[in-house]
Amino acid sequence: xxxxxxxxxxxxxxxxxxxxxxxxxxxxxxxxxxxxxxxxxxxxxxxxxxxxxxxxxxxxxxxxxxxxxxxxxxxxxxxxxxxxxxxxxxxxxxxxxxxxxxxxxxxxxxxxxx
Amino acid sequence: xxxxxxxxxxxxxxxxxxxxxxxxxxxxxxxxxxxxxxxxxxxxxxxxxxxxxxxxxxxxxxxxxxxxxxxxxxxxxxxxxxxxxxxxxxxxxxxxxxxxxxxxxxxxxxxxx
Numbered sequence: 297x298x299x300x301x302x303x304x305x306x307x308x309x310x311x312x313x314x315x316x317x318x319x320x321x322x323x324x325x326x327x328x329x330x331x332x333x334x335x336x337x338x339x340x341x342x343x344x345x346x347x348x349x350x351x352x353x354x355x356x357x358x359x360x361x362x363x364x365x366x367x368x369x370x371x372x373x374x375x376x377x378x379x380x381x382x383x384x385x386x387x388x389x390x391x392x393x394x395x396x397x398x399x400x401x402x403x404x405x406x407x408x409x410x
Numbered sequence: 411x412x413x414x415x416x417x418x419x420x421x422x423x424x425x426x427x428x429x430x431x432x433x434x435x436x437x438x439x440x441x442x443x444x445x446x447x448x449x450x451x452x453x454x455x456x457x458x459x460x461x462x463x464x465x466x467x468x469x470x471x472x473x474x475x476x477x478x479x480x481x482x483x484x485x486x487x488x489x490x491x492x493x494x495x496x497x498x499x500x501x502x503x504x505x506x507x508x509x510x511x512x513x514x515x516x517x518x519x520x521x522x523x
Contacts, residue, residue, distance in 0.1 A: 305450060328509045339414075339500055339514030340453075347509040386452060390509070397443065397468065398512060400453040 298323045300389050302401035310409045315359075315374040317404050319387030322368065329370045330388040330398065331361055340386060346370060357381070382408045412437045416501050416515035423495075423522050431486045431518045433501035439513070440506045442484035446470060447498040447517075456499075459484055460506055488520065495522045 303318040321327055328347050332340040344355025351363045361372045370387060384405045388398040414435045423429045435442065441460045445453040455468030459478040473492025478484055484503075488495045498519050502512040 330511060332514075337517070337519070339416075339502075339516045340512070341514070342511045345509070345511055397455055397458050398453075399455075400445075402450060402452040 298327065298389050298391055298399050300387050300399055300401035302385075302387050302404050304404055305402065306405045306407065308407040308409060309377045311379055312376050315372070315377045315381065315406065317372040317385050317387075317406065319361075319370045319372065319401060320368055321370060321387070321389045323389060323391060325391050328390045329361075329363060330390075331355065331359070331370075331372050332386045332388065333357075334384045334386065334403075336383075343372070343385075377406075377408045379408050379410065382406055414501055414503055414513055414515035416499075416518050419516065419518060421518055421520045423520070425522055426490045427522075428487055428489050429495075429520065429522075431488065431499055431501075431520070433484045433486065433515060434482055435484075435501075435503045435513075435515075436482060437503055437513060438481070439503035440481070441504045441510075442478070443502045443504075443512065444468075444474075444476065444484070444486045445500045445502065447500055453500065456486065488522075495520060 299322045301320045330345045331343040334340045344353045346363045354360045359374045387401040417432045443458040444456040457476040459465035475487045500517045501515045504510040504512045
């Protein structure tokens with residue numbers, strides 16, 4: 297069965313510092329992987345997705361993620377944090393035989409200090 | 411603009427009452443989903459539908475029911491059988507296919523007392 301683990305429920309960085317949010321997945325077949333962002337009391341917005349075309353995926357707002365099959369990881373990074381990046385971030389996985397439904401990690405809340 | 415509309419944004423009910431959450435999309439998507447969000451638990455799938463008049467249970471379907479009579483609409487009923495109904499409920503839609511991202515509504519926060 298597929299699953300997603302996000303390491304660290306809370307991450308705090310200073311403005312301008314590197315952002316690194318960790319995601320590890322478990323899947324018996326090549327997965328499709330997604331990162332979403334959620335601002336308070338809102339729905340989720342897609343940041344980026346991996347669908348096997350390239351291992352380094354660039355998304356919106358300067359975020360990118362690298363798929364590493366050997367480590368079963370899909371960590372999200374941004375070189376320089378901005379105050380507006382403060383939000384909750386979710387990693388999700390789906391498989392070809394799952395009808396398009398996503399399995400989500402528990403989420404990581406990112407705080408950005410001035 | 412195309413999107414997903416969930417209404418109402420906040421909903422209050424007394425214990426023992428059924429309540430229906432609305433979800434409408436004008437994205438012409440075939441697939442629709444209901445997720446429940448609780449603090450520290452991420453999103454858990456309640457029900458999903460890939461086509462009109464058909465739907466499947468997700469991981470936590472007990473105490474919930476859905477219908478899919480129209481492509482645009484996927485209402486969720488929280489019944490009195492749901493033991494812990496207070497939560498944030500998110501509706502989503504997508505093009506059919508496992509690599510298609512989900513588009514989310516802004517959610518309905520249900521409080522049952």
